[in-house]
Amino acid sequence: ELCPKTSPLLKGTITINLSGLTINETESTKKMSLYWLSVPLYRRPSDCKCRNKTAIIVPFRDREQHLSYFLYYLHRLLHRQQLCYVIFVVDQNDDKPFNRGRLSNVGFKYASNLSNFDCYIIHDVDMIAEDDRIMYTCNRQVVHYTFLLSKFNYNLVYHGYAGGGIGYTKEQFEKTNGFPNEYYGWGGEDDDINIRINEKGFGIYRSPEPFYRFTMIRHGRDSGNPPYVGRMERLGKARQRIDVDGLNSLVITNLKEVKHKTYTRIYITRSRSC
Numbered sequence: 552e553l554c555p556k557t558s559p560l561l562k563g564t565i566t567i568n569l570s571g572l573t574i575n576e577t578e579s580t581k582k583m584s585l586y587w588l589s590v591p592l593y594r595r596p597s598d599c600k601c602r603n604k605t606a607i608i609v610p611f612r613d614r615e616q617h618l619s620y621f622l623y624y625l626h627r628l629l630h631r632q633q634l635c636y637v638i639f640v641v642d643q644n645d646d647k648p649f650n651r652g653r654l655s656n657v658g659f660k661y662a663s664n665l666s667n668f669d670c671y672i673i674h675d676v677d678m679i680a681e682d683d684r685i686m687y688t689c690n691r692q693v694v695h696y697t698f699l700l701s702k703f704n705y706n707l708v709y710h711g712y713a714g715g716g717i718g719y720t721k722e723q724f725e726k727t728n729g730f731p732n733e734y735y736g737w738g739g740e741d742d743d744i745n746i747r748i749n750e751k752g753f754g755i756y757r758s759p760e761p762f763y764r765f766t767m768i769r770h771g772r773d774s775g776n777p778p779y780v781g782r783m784e785r786l787g788k789a790r791q792r793i794d795v796d797g798l799n800s801l802v803i804t805n806l807k808e809v810k811h812k813t814y815t816r817i818y819i820t821r822s823r824s825c
């Protein structure tokens with residue numbers, strides 16, 4: 552039987568306590584009371600057939616403590632939403648500047664190759680939903696979830712901000728050619744996808760509900776993620792680059808997967824220099 556349109560498990564506001572959680576605690580099934588499918592890592596509600604299958608794709612490097620918090624809260628939320636889902640952590644396993652765009656494309660390719668998901672959500676590891684009614688599902692427009700962030704006093708930081716967490720159907724991701732692969736370091740790749748999404752006619756959906764709030768875990772600037780100096784220039788040419796830099800130009804080499812209890816980790820090393 553199909554799960555109800557609105558899950559009866561939803562509780563609303565989530566109290567977030569960011570202190571001292573370890574990865575072992577996030578994996579404790581006793582604490583989580585989640586249910587397993589025969590396929591490892593693929594979770595589904597126990598007593599009904601889910602309406603949606605969601606892939607969570609987390610571009611990642613060297614933020615283990617954040618990952619503990621992220622998994623702890625997100626598993627509970629997705630369980631309450633009665634979704635079928637898998638969490639993929641895409642780990643940039645080298646010392647080059649962090650490349651969030653490329654990691655996102657790798658995650659999409661890996662996930663879509665594994666199964667047919669209704670929704671592919673690219674999600675930063677340091678953002679935690681404060682309400683379980685923030686639905687991790689997709690829409691006719693590309694969905695931006697993380698527009699009210701604690702860091703920006705719960706205001707949309709600027710018109711066109713598309714950072715943090717954003718959800719695409721397969722068609723939306725493919726037609727917009729995913730993320731640019733050629734932004735090295737912090738900044739701009741999210742502004743670039745905003746241009747892609749609008750140019751290709753999908754548009755971005757942001758819920759009008761006031762409870763769409765996210766806690767951003769405080770942290771200093773990562774040394775491996777310096778601001779990308781060329782981002783302004785690159786962004787200036789974003790329109791011309793939509794169809795040449797993205798999912799269709801992605802070359803994956805040196806991919807290694809490790810299945811953990813509650814998520815799949817994909818290690819990716821860049822072979823050629825940037």
Ligand code: BGN
Nearest residue numbers: 708714738739740741742782783
């Ligand atoms: C913007 C960044 C985004 C970032 C937001 C929020 C750029 C491009 C040059 C204008 N964009 O300024 O990538 O998500 O701030 O921090 O730097």
